[in-house]
Every structure is written in C-alpha cells, then in structure tokens.
Amino acid sequence: MxxxxxxxxxxxxxxxxxxxxxxxGRLTAFCRDVFLRVGMEEADAALCAGSLxxxxxxxxxxxxxxxxPIYAERLERRANNPRATPRIVRETRTTAVMDGDxxxxxxxxxxxxxxxxxxxxxxxxxxxxxxNSNHFGAxxxxxxxxxxxxxxxxxxxxxxxxxxxxxxxAEALLGNNPFxxxxxxxxxxxxxxxxxxxxxxxxxxxxxxxxxxxxxxxxAVDRDGVPTTDAARALEGFxxxxxxxxxxALTLTMGLLSTMLSGAAFGSEVTHMYEDFERPQxxxxxxxxxxxxxxxxxxxxxxRMDKAARELRGxxxxxxxxxxxxxxxxxxxxxxxxxxxxVPVAASVLEELAELGARLGLERVG
Amino acid sequence: MxxxxxxxxxxxxxxxxxxxxxxxGRLTAFCRDVFLRVGMEEADAALCAGSLxxxxxxxxxxxxxxxxPIYAERLERRANNPRATPRIVRETRTTAVMDGDxxxxxxxxxxxxxxxxxxxxxxxxxxxxxxNSNHFGAxxxxxxxxxxxxxxxxxxxxxxxxxxxxxxxAEALLGNNPFxxxxxxxxxxxxxxxxxxxxxxxxxxxxxxxxxxxxxxxxAVDRDGVPTTDAARALEGFxxxxxxxxxxALTLTMGLLSTMLSGAAFGSEVTHMYEDFERPQxxxxxxxxxxxxxxxxxxxxxxRMDKAARELRGxxxxxxxxxxxxxxxxxxxxxxxxxxxxVPVAASVLEELAELGARLGLERVG
Numbered sequence: 245m246x247x248x249x250x251x252x253x254x255x256x257x258x259x260x261x262x263x264x265x266x267x268x269g270r271l272t273a274f275c276r277d278v279f280l281r282v283g284m285e286e287a288d289a290a291l292c293a294g295s296l297x298x299x300x301x302x303x304x305x306x307x308x309x310x311x312x313p314i315y316a317e318r319l320e321r322r323a324n325n326p327r328a329t330p331r332i333v334r335e336t337r338t339t340a341v342m343d344g345d346x347x348x349x350x351x352x353x354x355x356x357x358x359x360x361x362x363x364x365x366x367x368x369x370x371x372x373x374x375x376n377s378n379h380f381g382a383x384x385x386x387x388x389x390x391x392x393x394x395x396x397x398x399x400x401x402x403x404x405x406x407x408x409x410x411x412x413x414a415e416a417l418l419g420n421n422p423f424x425x426x427x428x429x430x431x432x433x434x435x436x437x438x439x440x441x442x443x444x445x446x447x448x449x450x451x452x453x454x455x456x457x458x459x460x461x462x463x464a465v466d467r468d469g470v471p472t473t474d475a476a477r478a479l480e481g482f483x484x485x486x487x488x489x490x491x492x493a494l495t496l497t498m499g500l501l502s503t504m505l506s507g508a509a510f511g512s513e514v515t516h517m518y519e520d521f522e523r524p525q526x527x528x529x530x531x532x533x534x535x536x537x538x539x540x541x542x543x544x545x546x547x548r549m550d551k552a553a554r555e556l557r558g559x560x561x562x563x564x565x566x567x568x569x570x571x572x573x574x575x576x577x578x579x580x581x582x583x584x585x586x587v588p589v590a591a592s593v594l595e596e597l598a599e600l601g602a603r604l605g606l607e608r609v610g
Numbered sequence: 611m612x613x614x615x616x617x618x619x620x621x622x623x624x625x626x627x628x629x630x631x632x633x634x635g636r637l638t639a640f641c642r643d644v645f646l647r648v649g650m651e652e653a654d655a656a657l658c659a660g661s662l663x664x665x666x667x668x669x670x671x672x673x674x675x676x677x678x679p680i681y682a683e684r685l686e687r688r689a690n691n692p693r694a695t696p697r698i699v700r701e702t703r704t705t706a707v708m709d710g711d712x713x714x715x716x717x718x719x720x721x722x723x724x725x726x727x728x729x730x731x732x733x734x735x736x737x738x739x740x741x742n743s744n745h746f747g748a749x750x751x752x753x754x755x756x757x758x759x760x761x762x763x764x765x766x767x768x769x770x771x772x773x774x775x776x777x778x779x780a781e782a783l784l785g786n787n788p789f790x791x792x793x794x795x796x797x798x799x800x801x802x803x804x805x806x807x808x809x810x811x812x813x814x815x816x817x818x819x820x821x822x823x824x825x826x827x828x829x830a831v832d833r834d835g836v837p838t839t840d841a842a843r844a845l846e847g848f849x850x851x852x853x854x855x856x857x858x859a860l861t862l863t864m865g866l867l868s869t870m871l872s873g874a875a876f877g878s879e880v881t882h883m884y885e886d887f888e889r890p891q892x893x894x895x896x897x898x899x900x901x902x903x904x905x906x907x908x909x910x911x912x913x914r915m916d917k918a919a920r921e922l923r924g925x926x927x928x929x930x931x932x933x934x935x936x937x938x939x940x941x942x943x944x945x946x947x948x949x950x951x952x953v954p955v956a957a958s959v960l961e962e963l964a965e966l967g968a969r970l971g972l973e974r975v976g
Contacts, residue, residue, distance in 0.1 A: 338704060338734045341905050341906070367702050369705060409925065409928075410925050410934050412928055413928065415925040427867075469926075469931070470929060486857065487805070487852030490852055496922070504906075504911055505902070510918050511921045538737075539707050540870075540871055540873070549866070549870060551876075555877045555878055556779075556862070556877070559781040560781040561779055561835065562775075568776045
C-alpha cells in the first residue's frame with residue numbers, strides 16, 4: 245500500500261499531489277455512471293455523485309470523489325447494498341428510527357434528514373436516528389437540507405474507521421466522528437459548523453511522514469498511546485482529539501449519539517471501511533431539524549443573524565488578515581466559483597478514477 | 611485589581627492558592643444565607659447555593675462558590691433581579707421560549723430545563739430557549755436534570771464576558787460558550803460532556819503570568835490577535851479556541867444557538883458580568899430533552915451504553931495511565947467523595963466569602 249493509497253483511508257487529502265481542474269458536470273456524470281454500473285438506481289447514483297462532487301467543490305476533498313473507488317468496491321462486493329430501501333422501524337410524531345438497509349450513507353442520510361424536515365414542517369422540532377447505514381460523506385451536506393427550509397439542521401455520524409483512543413488509552417475504539425450544525429442565513433449560505441474531532445487530519449500526518457518532517461506534539465499518539473512528533477510512528481498510532489480530554493469527550497458523545505438511539509455499531513463493533521468487505525458496517529447517524537419559526541418570527545431571527553454576521557465580519561482584524569469568515573462561508577464561495585470554473589482534483593485520484601472507469605467501460609474524465 | 615481578583619473573571623481558578631477543606635452542608639447554608647440577605651427567596655437561594663457548592667464538589671471550582679461575591683454584588687445592585695418570575699412567552703407542544711425576568715441563571719435555567727423535561731415526558735423531544743437570564747454556572751448541572759428521567763440532556767449558554775475573537779480577528783465578540791450533553795447511564799452518573807471552547811482556562815494564563823513562565827503558543831493571542839507565548843501579553847488579549855478555526859466555529863455556533871432563538875444578547879450586546887452593573891446582561895440559553903424511549907426500549911439503550919462503557923474502560927492503556935475515565939465520571943466520583951469528606955476551597959475565596967458574610971451579618975465558614 246503506497247502512501248497515496250493510505251491517504252484515502254484518512255480524513256485528509258495529500259497535498260503532495262498535482263491537481264487538474266475538471267468540469268463539475270462531467271465529473272458528476274462520471275461518478276453517477278460508476279455508481280450505475282455497480283448496481284445503483286439512477287436517482288440514488290445521481291444523489292451520491294452530486295454529494296461527492298459538491299464536497300470537492302467546497303474544498304472538502306477528503307469527502308469528495310476520492311471516495312468513489314472505495315464506495316464502488318464496497319458496492320460491487322455487496323458490502324454496501326446498491327438497491328437499498330431504507331425504512332422507518334419506529335416512529336412518533338416528531339421522531340423516527342430508520343433502518344438504512346445497508347445502503348449508501350448519502351442516500352440513507354438524505355432520506356432521514358428529509359424525513360426530519362417533513363416532520364418539523366408543522367413547527368415541532370424533530371429527530372431521526374439511523375442504523376444499518378454506511379459512510380455518509382460530508383455532514384454539512386445533510387444539515388444544509390434543513391437550513392433550506394428555515395430550520396437549524398444537525399447531522400452527526402460515527403466514523404467508518406476507528407482512528408482514536410479513549411483518553412489515556414492505546415486502543416482504537418473511537419471514530420473521528422464528524423458533526424455539522426447549520427443555521428439558516430437570509431440570502432446567503434447557512435452558518436455552518438462542520439468538524440471532525442481530531443486536531444489534524446490524518447492526511448497531514450501522511451504528508452509529514454513522506455517528507456520526513458516532525459509533527460506538532462498534539463497531533464497524534466504512537467501505538468502505545470504516547471504523544472509523538474515522529475510522523476511515521478504517529479501513522480502506526482492514533483490521531484489526537486482537539487483540546488485533549490475535551491475532544492475525547494466530544495468524539496465519544498458524537499459517536500454515542502450516532503449509535504445508541506438506533507442500535508448501530510459502536511467501539512469494537514465498528515469494522516474497517518477499507519479492509520472489511522464481508523460484514524455490513526452498520527453505521528449510525530442522528531439528524532435533527534429545528535424550525536426557527538417555533539421560537540421566533542423568522543424575519544426577526546434573520547435580522548438578528550444578519551446583525552451578528554455583520555458584526556463578526558466587521559471585527560478589527562489581526563495583522564495580515566484580509567477578511568473574517570463565518571463558518572461555511574469560504575466553502576460556499578468556493579462551491580459557487582467552482583461550479584463555473586471547474587473543480588481541482590488530485591492527479592492520483594483522477595488516475596484511480598480513470599482505472600476504475602476503464603474497468604467499468606467508462607471514458608476517463610480530466 | 612489583583613491577580614487573584616482577575617482570576618475570578620475567567621473560567622479557571624488559581625492554583626497558586628492554599629485550600630481549606632470545608633463541610634459541604636455548612637458551605638451551602640452559608641451561600642444560601644448570602645443569597646437570602648441580598649433579597650432572594652428561600653427556594654431560589656437554596657437552589658443557587660446547591661448548584662455552586664456542587665460544582666466545587668465536582669472539581670469545577672471555576673463555577674463554584676468563587677462566584678458568590680459577584681453574584682451577591684449583582685443582586686445587591688439589582689443588576690440581577692433577586693425575585694425574578696421567569697415566564698413562558700411563546701410555546702408549542704414541544705418547544706417554548708422563556709423570559710427569565712433577569713433572574714439568576716441557575717434559577718431560570720432550572721425552570722427552563724424542567725419545562726423541557728415536562729414537555730418531553732410524553733415521548734416527544736423538546737427544546738426551550740431562554741432570554742433575559744444571567745450567568746448560569748456549570749452547564750452539566752442542567753443536562754443532568756434530563757438524564758435523571760432517562761432523557762439525553764443538552765444545555766448551552768452564551769458566556770457572560772467576551773473573551774474570544776472571530777478567527778483572524780482582534781476584537782472580543784465571542785464568549786467562551788460552554789455546553790453540556792448528558793446521556794443517561796444505568797445505575798451510574800450520566801456520560802457527561804461539559805466543555806467550554808477555549809484550549810486553556812484563562813486562570814491558567816493568570817498563573818503563568820504570575821510565575822513569569824511562558825505559555826504554549828496555542829493558548830492565547832495578544833491584543834492584536836497575534837498568537838503569543840508571553841502570558842502577560844496574553845492577558846491583555848484573548849483566549850484561543852480548541853483546534854483553531856474548529857473551536858471558533860464551535861463557540862460561535864454555541865453562542866448563536868443560545869441567543870438567536872430567544873433574542874438574548876450576542877456579540878457587542880454582551881456586557882461584562884464583572885464590570886457593568888447598570889444594564890441587565892440578557893444572557894441566553896438553550897436546552898433540549900430527548901427521551902431515550904422515543905427511539906428505543908430503555909433497557910436496550912442501557913444495555914448498549916453499558917457495553918460501550920465497559921469496552922472504553924477496559925481499553926488497552928497508555929504507559930502510566932491507571933484508569934480510563936468516561937466523561938463526567940471523575941467529577942461524579944469527586945462529588946460523592948466530597949459529600950462525605952468536605953470540599954476544598956481556595957483560601958483567597960474563603961477570605962472573600964468571610965468579608966462578604968461579615969458585611970451581611972453572617973458567620974464565616976472554613
């Protein structure tokens with residue numbers, strides 16, 4: 245396994261790679277066709293392709309088309325069910341538990357968040373928990389579904405690989421569990437928190453290891469759970485949580501929220517997304533939709549948000565800082581720009597996509 | 611203003627201070643009597659006193675009796691309303707907006723969380739937003755109210771002082787906004803995430819400044835927003851968020867959640883808890899109660915939580931680590947121990963309490 249391949253298992257992308265700018269529409273069509281060839285239906289294939297390319301456009305390449313080869317492999321080997329029918333297994337007026345039928349996380353997650361939004365349309369906030377799903381890509385993509393209807397959206401998933409230890413431990417029992425909270429903004433992209441719980445993406449450690457440079461002491465621990473600045477030893481170990489015990493508590497809580505309300509896999513039950521093609525992953529998620537209108541006249545809410553945003557953007561700046569961004573603003577601007585100008589994709593990723601496409605009878609893109 | 615005083619404005623306590631172990635019951639009675647003398651009613655005074663002493667017992671001294679003098683001063687000067695009547699100003703089946711009538715945050719917050727729990731008892735998760743409240747102490751104390759009824763509890767507040775900058779900024783527009791998520795555990799303390807969003811408590815920077823030792827580069831920025839290892843310059847500046855832009859997004863989101871759904875103060879509207887006794891602070895909170903039973907048979911949920919806890923506690927340990935703790939476990943153990951053995955309080959805090967008590971005609975404690 246090369247460093248380049250290893251990187252695709254982490255939550256970051258290599259930046260030691262050349263990039264080619266590809267047309268977004270063509271890239272999306274290519275990814276959709278891949279998913280069709282490995283057994284998915286049209287609408288689901290298009291949804292997955294759109295979600296992945298959008299992540300690349302937003303600058304979140306770690307959740308972009310870099311994932312197509314592993315998704316395709318899992319689908320081909322039926323580790324993921326290409327024709328899943330997610331179903332509601334339990335329901336109250338404002339809650340539901342969904343069984344994803346081992347479908348693609350993007351498809352299952354979209355169904356679950358749409359259900360949450362539907363339930364919340366009458367003004368009562370809703371929650372939907374999910375089991376038997378898979379890696380769902382970028383959490384923000386789901387939270388944004390809610391923000392489009394003037395709801396605060398919350399999306400969390402347990403990770404598809406255990407990369408972290410309980411604080412003081414030396415055994416990977418925790419995913420780097422990402423979550424997103426999106427708050428609607430008037431005439432603009434939502435205010436979007438979207439974070440995983442590690443200090444640094446594993447991809448950055450891979451880059452350091454390749455370059456032979458040391459890493460900061462708070463990025464990772466070695467296989468014995470001891471902090472290390474040696475990138476190679478860090479790769480044999482585990483990534484460290486933001487803020488030490490705070491990040492441990494945060495990723496643990498996000499993992500438990502994603503699984504305990506649905507019966508999804510947790511801890512040692514979590515199989516390795518890139519190594520285990522026999523057992524379904526039984527990934528869990530949790531979604532919430534909170535209609536602003538339950539609490540406040542939406543106009544008043546938006547006036548407040550506008551004022552807050554103006555104030556933050558207009559704050560006195562540190563030397564050399566050109567602009568203060570709201571969370572998610574940079575990504576939204578990139579998305580818009582790249583819709584027009586195309587999306588940069590790492591050469592190694594394009595090469596891998598080309599190989600996959602060739603095997604499936606598809607023309608290469610980029 | 612001495613360093614010792616400065617510390618009481620931050621979110622940490624000085625550890626350059628001697629401690630005296632005080633009986634918890636006597637300390638609680640003393641604090642209750644202080645609150646009675648400055649105009650509060652019996653039940654509310656007892657609630658505030660209990661909440662503060664419990665924080666000390668849990669080892670969270672920054673939210674403990676160290677706050678009694680400022681609370682008493684605010685109450686005496688009617689910056690906080692000692693006889694507040696929180697009321698519901700808007701309500702749906704599962705939500706409410708509460709106006710705290712400028713009451714003590716502990717009192718208002720408890721009413722709000724109790725309302726959330728009441729609304730959720732029929733199996734539908736609830737949310738309660740709050741405005742016109744004040745500093746509420748430890749977030750975990752509220753989340754735990756929900757966990758006692760087999761609900762997941764969420765509590766967040768905007769801070770009472772702006773200590774942080776938007777990422778890239780050099781102007782304090784953000785509080786170090788703490789939040790807690792508690793998940794019920796069978797026969798044990800809840801799994802409790804309770805964190806503020808800074809890397810280090812401001813109290814630790816005060817200690818370093820006093821000792822003349824440098825601080826890590828990620829703890830704070832100076833008054834121009836530039837990272838500094840000089841503790842004295844850090845004190846003129848702002849505390850830094852965990853994980854850089856992640857922590858900025860996190861504290862901003864927590865601040866917005868605490869305020870935008872109720873009309874509480876945000877950004878430049880936030881007055882300084884220790885310096886402004888004229889204007890009510892209009893602090894905002896947000897609470898949620900999620901009954902486990904909406905999603906799952908509680909027995910099944912608890913079996914899963916038990917298994918997860920066993921696995922985490924039993925994980926392979928890093929060298930020198932005696933025990934792996936779940937979030938909140940250490941605090942719960944301390945609480946139990948200190949209920950029996952007494953609670954250590956810094957000498958400088960006891961001295962300040964004694965002065966306050968003398969002025970109010972109360973015997974000193976400790």
